[in-house]
Amino acid sequence: MEETAIHEFDFALINEYFVGLERQGPGSPEATIRALSFIGNLSDESKIADLGCGTGGQTMVLAQNTRGTITALDLFPGSIDKLNASAEKLGLRNRVNGIVGSMDNLPFQNDELDLIWSEGAIDNIGFEKGLNYWRSFLRKGGFLAVTNASWFTDERPTEIEKFWLEASPEIGTIGHDISVMQKAGYVPVAAFTLSENCWTDNYYIPQKIRQEEFLNKYADNKTAEAFIAYMRHEADLYAKYKQYYGYVFYIGEKI
Numbered sequence: 664m665e666e667t668a669i670h671e672f673d674f675a676l677i678n679e680y681f682v683g684l685e686r687q688g689p690g691s692p693e694a695t696i697r698a699l700s701f702i703g704n705l706s707d708e709s710k711i712a713d714l715g716c717g718t719g720g721q722t723m724v725l726a727q728n729t730r731g732t733i734t735a736l737d738l739f740p741g742s743i744d745k746l747n748a749s750a751e752k753l754g755l756r757n758r759v760n761g762i763v764g765s766m767d768n769l770p771f772q773n774d775e776l777d778l779i780w781s782e783g784a785i786d787n788i789g790f791e792k793g794l795n796y797w798r799s800f801l802r803k804g805g806f807l808a809v810t811n812a813s814w815f816t817d818e819r820p821t822e823i824e825k826f827w828l829e830a831s832p833e834i835g836t837i838g839h840d841i842s843v844m845q846k847a848g849y850v851p852v853a854a855f856t857l858s859e860n861c862w863t864d865n866y867y868i869p870q871k872i873r874q875e876e877f878l879n880k881y882a883d884n885k886t887a888e889a890f891i892a893y894m895r896h897e898a899d900l901y902a903k904y905k906q907y908y909g910y911v912f913y914i915g916e917k918i
């Protein structure tokens with residue numbers, strides 16, 4: 664039987680599922696703060712963009728650990744509403760503005776930004792394309808920090824290779840992704856892998872309750888059932904093959 668790739672499910676359905684979760688991708692406050700530790704020269708005047716921000720899990724951590732203003736952008740209005748409400752609640756609304764938009768059509772000026780952040784989202788437009796396109800909005804000496812799924816080994820079992828090539832066709836090894844970053848005009852400053860709890864405790868485990876809620880709400884809806892089956896399959900594959908792949912934080916400086 665042919666497997667369905669995640670991008671073949673209904674966009675509204677995927678978003679409704681994910682907006683009910685604190686995070687929409689693997690990650691953690693510790694990883695966000697560790698990536699920030701490689702970035703210098705931020706001030707009250709700094710302009711930061713968080714692209715594919717989702718409901719803003721990492722945006723709030725960024726805001727609490729930097730100065731300057733953050734524009735957080737996502738395609739899905741429901742996530743942006745939730746992000747702006749969280750910023751309000753945390754007293755960060757004067758520095759954090761969530762806007763609806765697409766990461767391949769950014770509303771910034773050339774050389775305007777000091778830092779571009781993006782966790783788990785760049786592959787929606789492609790790692791290489793995103794790095795190249797986003798670079799023009801960064802000032803010289805500005806930084807980019809993104810997480811992206813990468814292979815940890817040169818070879819891996821066919822089952823996991825096939826799954827990820829369908830979900831994220833550009834997936835490469837860490838060495839490959841660093842060289843893509845360098846070719847796109849950044850000095851690679853750091854790269855580190857995200858720990859297992861970023862995938863389990865912060866991503867797959869919270870989904871278990873969400874999946875039950877979703878299946879109850881969409882009883883007998885074949886698309887919803889197939890989507891939940893896909894998400895469960897993805898989590899099972901992670902448990903089976905986590906030594907072969909994971910998210911990597913890539914940090915680069917524009918030259």
Ligand SMILES: C[S@@+](CC[C@H](N)C(=O)[O-])C[C@H]1O[C@@H](n2cnc3c(N)ncnc32)[C@H](O)[C@@H]1O
Pocket residue numbers: 685686687688689690714715716717718719720721736737738739742764765766767781782783784787788
């Ligand atoms: C895996 S989630 C990551 C969300 C969040 N950064 C996190 O780590 O929790 C990917 C996000 O990218 C957003 N997205 C997908 N395509 C996009 C596009 N073209 N422009 C802006 N956002 C997009 C999705 O709506 C989703 O919120």
